[in-house]
Amino acid sequence: MSTDGTHDEPELTFQPIVFAALRARLPAVAQSVVGAVVHEVAEYAVPLQQGNMAANIANAVRLALDGFLRMAQPATGGKQPSGELAIALDGAYALGRGEARSGRSIDSLLAAYRIGARVAWREWGTTAVEQHVSPQEMVRFAERLFAYIDQLSAASVAGHGDELTESGRAREQQRERLGRALLAGAPVDQLIAYAERAGWEPPRTLTVVLVGADRARLLSGVLGGRTLSLAADVAEDRQLPDHVRILLVPNTGDDRSTVWAALGNEPAIVGPCRPWVHARQSYTRAARVLLMHGPAPGGVDTERHLTDLVLNADPEAVADLRARVLAPLNDLPAATAGRLAETLLSWLLHQGRREDVARDLTVHPQTVRYRMTQLRELYGDTLLHRATTLQLILALSGRT
Structure with missing residues (x-):
């Protein structure tokens, strides 16, 4: 590959009439590709049959195939092959990001690329044979087509990954803002707004669990994806040690049975179950018990220390x-x-x-x-x- 991203393969030596024949077949090839994807990739069956999306995808396929022909044909003015490739790769990258935003995995898109390459080669290969293209040129044509599809696939994978990384980071930032607001006892309307931005459906209740930072990731995974996990320094009072992490666990039940089951023998402090907008109450009690007694294997239940809390309130x-x-x-x-x-x-x-x-x-x-x-x-x-x-x-x- 050259420094500008193009392959150092010799240009195809098709006669202009061959390229004209391939280009004439382009609309039919694009239609065949879309039809095959709809038939073979279940995840696209419904979206690609719906109005605007079907038209957009069909147009994207035509542009990608047209880009390949422009790259394969010797330059006669206008954009050079490297410019055509850059445009195609930018489109594939954007397509990958769009798939991630739509909640689809990259596997379906890669399958669509493979199907597209196979169908395009079959359709255009037939046309090339009809134009009496030599076997050597047919092989070169196939290599160029499949290499092009590989490059589009790689660009889409990169776009998909970048979108997931950025959206995941943004979601975590929004969840941290929500967690800060919960621990600070922010007004209800503010909490609801933060929850909406974080894509976090408010539960009925929240229970605060204080656990070592080294075990927090595993424990929050066991307790479910809606569990908020926060560093100790996000709390405004800054009274917890740095090695402690704050988990806000949804819907544990008044007996907090889900927490006890998940903890096993892990040292922790388990606060009371409270309505989600009053999670600060659970945090405050858990923090006070942590500072008074420290964690113990299997978890310390703050409800067993109410007398100590009252006696040490002031x-x-x-x-x-x-x-x-x-x-x-x-x-x-x-x-x-x-x-x-x-x-x-x-x-x-x-x-x-x-x-x-x-x-x-x-x-x-x-x-x-x-x-x-x-x-x-x-x-x-x-x-x-x-x-x-x-x-x-x-x-x-x-x-x-």
Whole structure:
């Protein structure tokens, strides 16, 4: 092949009358090619029988075949063979991109090219024989025709691949924008617009799963193509480690059974199931549990940590509450304060039932009685107040 993309094959030495005969057959050859493609390639059977598309394809076939004849015939002015080839290859490239946009695989188009080459050779070969073309020239003619079809096929493959790459990249960008908006809690109309641009059909619910980036691709594939997979840094709060990836999984069910089945023994954090426009709630809870406990094999269910989440919602407020309600114990030795705090929490949770407290703490009921006498001296009548009871339970539950 030369540097300009043309083959270094000698020109055909057909007499002008032969080229005239081949060109006269061109409309019939093009029609035969289209008919054969419709008959033999099922994916084109319906589209090529429909109005405008059938006319467009028939015209494209005629142009491709005409381009070949112009390339094969010795130049007598006008476009040189390399120029004709460039035009034909540009058309084939565009055809490949169009097939990708239509959702068809490249296989059908390549099959159509093969059929076209076979039919064109049969039709034009018959004409060439009628024009008494020599066997050597017939062989050369066939080589030139099939080489031309190979070049068109390669151009279409390139166009098809480029379209898929670019459309895939664009789709991923749109999905990332959608994911950012979901995690940011954007307005519903904005979320719907992003979903439409991304070609993503909104599900009923979304569940956030936080998983290691090295396992995210496999897991998102198992969970389905509508699962959104986002890097940790897309979240506005930027609180997750870089090695974590955020999956937004559609329609897991309230029990999130599809997630548990997919996880197997993979370490992860699984947030609650929420309506898709409120996916931020699932993300926020999953992120908080990740920072509090870290992932565990088989997945950590955030719904099993609701108490911890409540107690740690405002760490400073919890610390202030503990300092205030446990102040009466401050002057005691640490070991004594610890025993009294443990007894007080059990007494509050068991609603003052001394025998139950003794069993819970594995001590004698008289020990419970003695400790509670000390606590009543320290707290006085406030132990009878409902507000104090709630505050003490919260403070003592998170005491370390």
